[in-house]
Amino acid sequence: MxxxxxxxxxxxxxxxxxxxxxxxxxxxxxxxxxxxxxxxxxxxxxxxxxxxxxxxxxxxxxxxxxxxxxxxxxxxxxxxGRVVVREDVPDRAADGPDSDTRLDLEAALAGLAPRQRTVVVLRYFEDLTERQTADLMGTSVGTVKSQAREALTRLRTLVPGLTVDEGVPARVAR
Missing domain, CATH: 1.10.1740 (Rna Polymerase Sigma Factor; Chain: A)
Incomplete structure (x- = not known):
């Protein structure tokens, strides 16, 4: 360019x-x-x-x-440290048979700490490597690994039946 x-x-x-x-x-x-x-x-x-x-x-x-x-x-x-309280609840339209899974995952992602959410999004939704994720976040590969481990542990607690395989998008077992 x-x-x-x-x-x-x-x-x-x-x-x-x-x-x-x-x-x-x-x-x-x-x-x-x-x-x-x-x-x-x-x-x-x-x-x-x-x-x-x-x-x-x-x-x-x-x-x-x-x-x-x-x-x-x-x-x-x-x-x-700030808590945002909303009076309105955003409407979510059902987009088909996977909409419950999508809503479960969106709610679970909202329950993660911001750094954990960033790691999960970049690693599992954007399919970036640990190195690429670390570079984007300006952190070490070890931090990405530990944040991913903690995030996946938390997600499994928030969404029972959640399975996450390396290279495969997260899904909820029904």
Whole structure:
């Protein structure tokens, strides 16, 4: 992407957003646990990325995801210890036979500590390696392993019948 003029940069960025926005939003929702916060996270990451779009290179998605993870970590730190009480309960539409499983997993993810949730999302939903997850989170592989172990133990408590196999998406045995 280096050497592109302004119009080519805009076109490249627009194409990236059109192609990858839904996937980025899905990841952000899993990271945050809230759709509205996830939209803010993705939009903030895209605003930061567009400013350096020419320098990002041919594969901008890891760069944008790194921004999202870092911004989400900053959000945890700013809001650490705060409890958010909501009067309204968000409606969840049933999307088919797997909707109960999806709702069980979403509720279970919300019960994890933010760092554990990030590890689970990156490792099992985004299918990243331990090294890639550690690099994105700015931590060691050992931390990723221990956070994953603790998160999976907690998930098994929160969702009886949950099975997680390496390389296979989490599911609930019925």
């Amino acid at each position: 280096p050497g592109l003029d302004r119009r080519e940069v805009e076109t490249s960025f627009d194409q990236f957003v059109a192609a990858r926005y839904a996937a980025l939003l899905r990841s952000a929702t899993l990271l945050c646990g809230d759709h509205h916060d996830a939209e803010d996270l993705v939009q903030g990451a895209l605003v930061k990325a567009v400013g350096v779009w020419q320098r990002i290179g041919d594969d901008p998605e890891p760069y944008v995801r790194r921004i999202m993870v870092n911004d989400n970590i900053s959000r945890w730190r700013r809001h650490k």
